[in-house]
Amino acid sequence: MKLKIHIFVVMTVLCLFSCTRRGSGGYSTSLLILEDSLNTMPEKYLNRIIDIDTASLNKADKALYYALLVQAKALVPDTPLQLSNQSDEALSYFLGQKDSARLCSLYFSLGKVYADNYAFFRANSSYNQAEKYVRNDSRMLFSIKLGEASIYHFKMMYRMEEECLQQALHIAVLLKDSVLTAEALHELAKLHLTENNYSESDNYLRRALQLLPSRKSALRAEYYKDLGKIYLAMNKLDSALYYVDIALQNDSSFNFKLSCNLIQGNIFLKMHRLNDAERILMQDIDKLPLNWKRDTYYKMSLLKDAEKDYQTAFLYAKKSIGCRDSLDMNNKIGYISNLNAFQEHDRQQQRIVRINMELAEQKLAYYKLAVSLFLILGVGILIVYRVKRAKRKIEVTLKEKEEIMVDLQNSRCEAEHRYQQEKDDREALEVESLNQRTEYYKRLNALTVPILIKSQNSQGFMHLKKEDWDIIVQNTNACFNNFTYRLKEAFPQLTSEEVHFICLLKMELPLSLLSDVYHIAKGSISRKKMRLKEKMKIENMTLDDFIRQF
Secondary structure, eight states: OOOHHHHHHHHHHHHHEEEEEEEEGOOOOOHHHHHHTTTOOOOHHHHHTTOOOOGGHHHHHHHHHHHHHHHHHHHHHHHSSOOOTTHHHHHHHHHHHTTTTHHHHHHHHHHHHHHTTOHHHHHHHHHHHHHHTTTOOHHHHHHHHHHHHHHHTTTOHOOOOOOOOHHHHHHHHHTTOHHHHHHHHHHHHHHHHHHOOHHHHHHHHHHHHHHHHHHOHHHHHHHHHHHHHHHHHTTTTHHHHHHHHHHHHOOOOHHHHHHHHHHHHHHHHHHTTTHHHHHHHHTGGGGOOHHHHHHHHHHHHHHHHHHTHHHHHHHHHHHHHHHHHHHHHHHHHHHHHHHHHHHHHHHHHHHHHHHHHHHHHHHHHHHHHHHHHHHHHHHHHHHHHHHHHHHHHHHHEEEHHHHHHHHHHHHHHHHHHHHHHHHHHHHHHHHHHHHHHHHHHHHHHHHHHHOOOBBBBTTTTBOOOHHHHHHHHHHHHTTSSSHHHHHHHOOOOOOOHHHHHHHHHTTTHHHHHHHHTTTTTTHHHHHHHHHHHHHHHSSSOOOHHHHOOO
16 A cells, blocks of 8 residues: 555655756747847847846756857857857756757757858767758758758868758759859859869859849849959959959949959959059958958069069068968968867767756656556556566666767777777868978979079070079979979970970979070960970860969
8 A cells, every 4th residue: 555655755756857858948048039130130139149147047947058158159250259068958858858959050050150260070970960850941051051062162072061051052943943053153163263174163153043033133243253263263354353353343332343453453363453453452451351362462472573663572471381380370370279179079079968868867767767657556556566677687788888888989980980080180171281281392492583693694685504403393293293204204205405394394483584585575485385296196175274284
């Protein structure tokens, strides 16, 4: 009789516990209103979110508040808002409530924040978690695929990037949303532009412009600007200038005008309109980001070098190197910050795993107790008690073994994952080091040739001695992995003078400088390239492209 009373008391407690769990998921109306309004006007509601007093919030409202902070940081990246481990608390609460929609939104916002801070490993992990909880929200899945594609683009994993973009395009087509479809086509166009596949890039952009509504003037301006980039890369300079002008007609904002000025400056340089190029490139240069300043000063040094104004060219080259050094220092600081962030990310993941295990154990214990009580009531108090005790012993033993196997498997997967990540990081660092070394030697050779030229005749032609050619060949080999040795092995019919000429082409020296070195007109340099191309039996590409890829 006493046992029946105890069972009744336990069942009553369980019922109260269940009701408490079901009733704990309510949020305050003010937070729900902020959640609905944040996507439409993030700047307006950001300060209202920050000013909320968290001391008066219950557990549910705190979780939603922390999620809104992360979402605001993702929507307004320039805000000085600092995020701590509060996002873990929100994730844990939403996991306990099985709130898939908010879990997906929070993981997606975390992915954007991490990507903005160049923590791409954590960003990719967050996007994968967001995709896990996306359910039937096709628009969110579209945004996730674009986010994953941006990470693959930074890692130069272009095949994976294209797969994500094609999936995003398929989603946009199914939604029959012309703006989203145009956005996916635009991203595909930028990818093919990076891969120098200009015809495909042009095709995607024109399709995007056809679909984009006319009211989206800022997006149309961006698309036309990219069309200008494509035609600049194809050396169709009049068309490039035409599309950049159309872009400026659609968007006259200051930052957009700065980006267009750089493209126009490059167009004028290729047109040999040097005065126009200098005027455009040097316009508002103090307001440009460091990487744009670096490239602009470098182009100006080449321009002044072509005009024989070596002193000014040297000053511009010095400013370019100064900007490069500042960027390198910022990158080093960012690398150190990311390494620390990776360690913190690992600790956060361990905490999340531990919380998930605790929740799973709580749920398991709850269901076990409920099943036990129903069995006791159905079969009989004494018999059910004995059977349940034996059954629980077996279940506990099996659970312990299963947990041991799962822990061993998780440990192995984590070790393999860490090893692969470390390997990828080392490869990325090696690639970055090689790129920096290559860029350094290109600039070194570009500055070395004018210094080596010590004598000029009355017409301004240059005379290189054997020692000068030896230095150029040595720098080329050091920069491009024994370039001349590989060249002679592949084309033994080349003479030493032809090898020297190819070394200058490998350094991508301007046509005017080649003309001065060989004492011939620029047209003769082009014919010299054609004869050399025929001698080397190069087909389906120019001599410059072949040497650049060799």
